[in-house]
Amino acid sequence: MVQVPAGSSLLNALLDAGMTPNYSCKDGLCGACETKILSGEVEHHDSILTKKEQAANKSMMICVSRCRRGPLVLDM
Numbered sequence: 539m540v541q542v543p544a545g546s547s548l549l550n551a552l553l554d555a556g557m558t559p560n561y562s563c564k565d566g567l568c569g570a571c572e573t574k575i576l577s578g579e580v581e582h583h584d585s586i587l588t589k590k591e592q593a594a595n596k597s598m599m600i601c602v603s604r605c606r607r608g609p610l611v612l613d614m
């Protein structure tokens with residue numbers, strides 16, 4: 539379990555915890571960090587997923603998107 543501090547991205551919290559998620563731009567633009575959502579509700583801030591894909595709540599860009607309602611469980 540990883541706690542995400544206020545002001546930190548999920549990606550940075552995972553990196554700080556010693557995990558090695560894929561990433562590149564860190565700006566929600568490239569899609570490299572796309573991660574499958576197992577449970578929880580996400581507030582999407584990327585520029586990749588369509589509104590329909592965001593509403594489906596199947597994956598998220600962990601560099602910019604956040605947990606809206608948790609706990610958020612991801613398939614890393």
Ligand code: FES
Nearest residue numbers: 562564569571601
């Ligand atoms: S690192 Fe590029 S979209 Fe997340």
